Amino acid sequence: MSGPRAVGIDVGGTRIKAVLMTGSGDVLEATVRPTPARPGPELGTIAGELRAELEAATGHSADALAVVVPGLFEDRAGIARWSANLGWRDLALTELLAGSLDIPVASGHDVRAGLLAEHRFGAAREVDDVLFLPLGTGIASAHMTGGVVTAGSPWTGEVGHVVIRPDGRECGCGARGCLEAEASAAALGRIWSEVEGEPRDAEDLAVAVRAGDDRAKGVWSEAVDALALVLSPAVAAAGTRLVLLGGGLALAGDLLADPLHRALSARLPGRSELSVRVAELGDRAGALGAACLALDLLTEVES
Ligand SMILES: [Zn+2]
Secondary structure, eight states, X not given: OOSOEEEXXXXXXXXXXXXXXXXXXXXXXXXXXXXXXXOGGGHHHHHHHHHXXXXXXXXXXXXXXXXXXXXXXXXXXXXXEEETTTTEEEEEHHHHHHHHOSXXXXXXXXXXXXXXHHHHHSTTTTOSSXXXXXXXXXXXXXXXXXXXXXXXXXXXXXXXXXXSOTTSOBOTTSOBSBHHHHHSHHHHXXXXXXXXXXXXXXXXXXXXXHTTOHHHHHHHHHHHHHHHHHHHHHHHHHTOOEEEEESGGGGXXXXXXXXXXXXXXXXXXXXXXXXXXXXXXXXXXXXXXXXXXXXXXXXXXXX
16 A cells, blocks of 8 residues: 555544555554553553554554544644643653654644544534534533634643633632533533432433524523633634534534524624535544644655
């Protein structure tokens, strides 16, 4: 097989996903393993093991490798500044990988990598101005303007901790009423559990909304309003044409995308070209995006 191949690795809170991908986006092999507790410095060894596993399974060698991680990440320096879940601070990830592997390496942010993959192979293929919003345990975002993923300070895209209700629910960050505490999949599960008086998750809430339950519809529309409140100025500032929803809550599909589109349109008069869509690559987007980062490295080396 000709052409370059790269390994992309996505380190999540509970699972590490890895793929061996060709330059045209074909996944030759994929693998998953549990994330060890506080994996920081171990990531170099883990990346080497995953590369060896993927190469052995396919009989093809990798020409480059990249690892993407959640939390605050500084793209230019390749430093993972902070992750609450994974327990690191100022982890020099690219340097760490370069010390463990003999091929070109890169590192990046999981959500920005996911957007890159959605733009190349998924639901954002034909759009160059995109806001990608995975709604899961937390809420993060990534922005693409003019076909380029924005990556400035480690705080780029951190919309989850915009306070929308100062007297609202307690957030993991210590503040009250953050978007993440009011409208993430985890938050909606908690809110719906309170209403129902027994443990429920966001999926149960979506089922109740579809069944026409008025209490569920109320919770849902409050969440949609909260999202529109935070997203509309971001969309206006960046000239976004597509809001791409990912994460667990996006499984609700049109039940979420349609009212969010209406709420955004109401706040952004005249923006008839704005659309809201659900991402296509699911929980593999991060690993595919990491492979894209690695392949781009080879193009940079050549040019
Ligand atoms: Zn917060």
